[in-house]
Amino acid sequence: MLERGYVIDYRIRAIVVCAVFGMLTYAGRHFRLDDAYIYARYIDHALAGRGLVFNDGEQVNALTSILDTWLQLAIAYLAHGHILVIQAVLSGIFFLAAALMAESLVPLSGIIIAASSYFYFTVGMETSLFLFLLMLTIHAYAREKVEWLPLLCALTLLTRFEGGALVAVIAWRLWSTRRLPSLRSMLAPAVLAVIYFAFNEFFYQRILPQSASAKLGQGFSGFWGRWPTAFLRFPELVYRPLGGVWTFVPLLLVLACFGALDPRMKKRNEVAVPFLFILGCFYVLFNIPNYHWYYAPFLYFFAIYAVRLIPDTKAATWATLALVLLLFKGSFNYLRDNAVENPQYAKIGQWLMQNTAPNERIAAIETGTIAWYCDRNIIDIVGLTTPQNGRFTAKRDFSSWIKDKPDLIVVHPDLPFAWEKVAFQSPDYEYVPVHFDGVYLLRRKRTEAKLP
Structure with missing residues (x-):
């Protein structure tokens, strides 16, 4: 804890x-x-005895955060379901813990993090658990809790594979200073690793998730932006609550760079700064698409570093709190007006559940919400949960996926994705006379489904 006699x-x-x-x-x-x-669909199928799968009978591993999945599954099993509630509660608990840890480290940083609407758009994902474990691991390193580091590093790595960047930095620092943990402290992480890889090999016949290669393939495709621009296209929700001022991000970066020079942050910076640098290089060099939850570690630590510059005076404190109030107001209004639950996908999923046969297959670009509301075989056109389509995407082949001949296809005629154009042009498909807020359905003409 860096704080000493702070104003508040x-x-x-x-x-x-x-x-x-x-x-x-x-x-x-x-x-x-x-x-x-x-994630919720995987857990729901596991609770129903179908195994940890997205589609019944298909052993495809799209779980890039196995630790978060295990936690959700364990609690959902004890609670007899309520998966979505458990997702929200776990996200909230770990985000609040991460914000409080930031506040204990640098006064006002946790308040600013909690007041930023961006983090509330990651609910249900492993993002908050990842931030919490990153902060806890860095704190253990700074306090020289060497015996705890192997377990914390393993948990961080199982939450997101990108945590491997922090593990590598810490391992190098410990090796260079000859402060190595005991062999006994390596036992628990070794057991976790064996369980994880053994389960993957036994159940999925693959050691690593297929979705990881699909994400890399998306970067290779250039569809989300030619190299190296895909990850550098910041999502609007990062700065929109601040009036849409895009300069907020580089300003935060400049402030954070100066704040990182504070000597009180030296011990943590030995691992935090290299980790952020390596993580940023990984996303940029592999042209990873700008999924907004990938920015969380950067914004979290940038906020801490930027606030580090604020003097420990009453005037500076109250002036900062006044700005926080404006940030909170903008975040509240933005969340109130924009934080909605994909209503068109929920409606179309419910319609499909009521109007299709159990053996019919539905193809879609965005599959999560539809799959949750529709207990049918869902084909992921982009390829996160349908690996062969991921390989097509990596080669910028946006048409071969339709050779799988799905019974129905979810499309967006007003703003079509590149993959959907082949469906519009295909003589084998026709429109279903229903639509939901710009989302339509195409059905295969020779399908045996009894549709209106």
């Missing part, structure tokens, strides 16, 4: 963090990421 006591600031978190959680209570539903 930590306990009061912690209450403020919790209050801000509670109000913004309420404002964004209806939001659910489409990708979060993919």
Whole structure:
């Protein structure tokens, strides 16, 4: 803890963090990421005895965060379901913990993090758990809790493989300073690794998730932006609550660079700064698409570093809190107006559940919400849960996926994705006379489904 006699006591600031978190959680209570539903579908199938799969009978591993999945599955099993509620609660608990840890490290940083609407658009994903474990691991390193580092590093790595960048940096620092953990401390992470790889090999016949190669393939395709621009296209929700001022991101970066020079951050910077640098290089060099939850570690630590510059005076503190109030107001309004639950996909999923046969297959670009509301075989056109389509995407082949001949295809005629154009041009498909907020259905003409 870096704080020493700060103007406002930590306990009061912690209450403020919790209050801000509670109000913004309420404002964004209806939001659910489409990708979060993919995890929910896996867990739902596991609870139903079908195994940890997206489609019944298809051993495809699209779980890039196995630790978060295990936690959700264990609690859902004890709670007899309620998967979506458990996702939201776990996301909230770990995000609040991460914000409070930031606040204890650098006063006001946790309040600013809690007041940023961006983080509330990651509910249901492993993002908050990843931030919490990153912070906990870096804290253990700074406090020289060497015996805890192997387990914390393993948990971080199982939450997101990108945590391997932090593991590598810490391993190098420990090796260079000859502060190696004991062999006994390596036992628990070794057991976790054996369980993880053994389960993957036994159940999926693959050691690593297929979705990882699909994400790399998306970068190779250039569809989300030619190299190296895909990841550098910041999502609007990063700066839109601040009036759409795009310069907020580079300004935050400049402030953070100066704040990182604070000598009080030296011990943590030995691993945090190299980790962020390596992580950024990985996303840019492999041209990873700008899925907005990938930016969380950068924004989280940038906020901490930027706030580090604020003097420990009453005037500076109250001026900062006034700016936080403006940030909170913008975040609340933005969440209230934009945090919605993909209503068109929910409706189309419910319609498909009622109007299709159990053996029919539905193809879609965004599959999570539709799959949750529709207990049918779902073909992922992009390829995250349908590996062969991921290989097509990597080669910029946006048409071969239709050779699988799905019975129905979800399309967006007004703003079609590149993959959907081949469906519009195919003589084998026709429109179904229903649509939901710009989302339509095509059905195969020779299908045996009894559709209206």
